[in-house]
Amino acid sequence: MRALIAYLTYSGNTEEVAEIVGLELEKYDVSITWHRIGFDKVPNMDTFDVIFLGTFTWDYGETPEEVKDFVLDVGYKPKNMAIFGTGDTQFGPESQYCLAVDKLAKFYHSPWPGLKIEQSPRGAQEKDVKNWVKGVMQHATNITFAR
Numbered sequence: 001m002r003a004l005i006a007y008l009t010y011s012g013n014t015e016e017v018a019e020i021v022g023l024e025l026e027k028y029d030v031s032i033t034w035h036r037i038g039f040d041k042v043p044n045m046d047t048f049d050v051i052f053l054g055t056f057t058w059d060y061g062e063t064p065e066e067v068k069d070f071v072l073d074v075g076y077k078p079k080n081m082a083i084f085g086t087g088d089t090q091f092g093p094e095s096q097y098c099l100a101v102d103k104l105a106k107f108y109h110s111p112w113p114g115l116k117i118e119q120s121p122r123g124a125q126e127k128d129v130k131n132w133v134k135g136v137m138q139h140a141t142n143i144t145f146a147r
Contacts, residue, residue, distance in 0.1 A: 001028070001141065002047060006035040007054030008066050013086040014054045017121045017129055021052055021084065024133035028141075038066040042073045050080050050140050053104060057087045061096035063103055071107070081108035082136045084115035084129075112136050 003025055009015040022032055030050075033043060037055075045051060055067045083105045087098035098116035105114040115132040117125050 001049045002031045002033070003050045003052060004033045004035060004043060004045070004048045005052045005054070006037055006070065007052075008037040008056065008064055008070075009054075010056065013117070013120045014056050014084075017084055017086060017115070017117055018052070018054050020121055020126060020129045021054075021133055024130050025137075028137050030137075037070045042070065045074055045076075045078045048078075048080065050082055050136060051078055052082045052084065052136075053108075054083075055085045055100045055104065057085060057096065057098050057100040061099035063100040067100070067104070071104075077108050079109070079111075080140070081105075081110050082112045082115075083108065083110055084117070084132070086117045086119060086121075088119055111139060 005018050005022055007014050007018040022034070025032055033048070035043060055064060058064045083101050085098050085101035089097050098114070101114035101116050112135065115129065117129065121129050
């Protein structure tokens with residue numbers, strides 16, 4: 001199985017989530033390609049079984065421009081998009097918390113629920129990331145993993 005982990009990070013929080021996603025995928029012997037949005041050339045999406053897209057939420061519920069550019073560069077809506085993101089509840093009402101995750105999951109008709117992490121994925125949130133990856137992998141491969 002092949003996966004792409006594409007992410008945008010400013011503070012490092014979204015990158016931390018991406019790293020945990022990558023470590024979890026390695027447990028399933030998934031071949032991983034990394035893409036840092038805004039720095040790397042967009043790879044051919046047709047070569048991946050699952051595409052993990054990570055972002056943060058910006059400016060009161062907005063998706064960052066770099067992520068919007070990534071979406072345009074891809075040029076179509078892959079059916080295998082798993083969306084994760086980071087946010088901060090101190091910067092707006094609850095309705096705007098990690099809203100970029102909701103918007104992208106809806107846009108791509110993601111078969112998986114979006115993963116929302118408050119700031120950095122430490123403590124209990126690290127387990128949330130691991131459980132989310134497990135759920136994505138179970139659905140993506142139709143195999144129940146005993147871990």
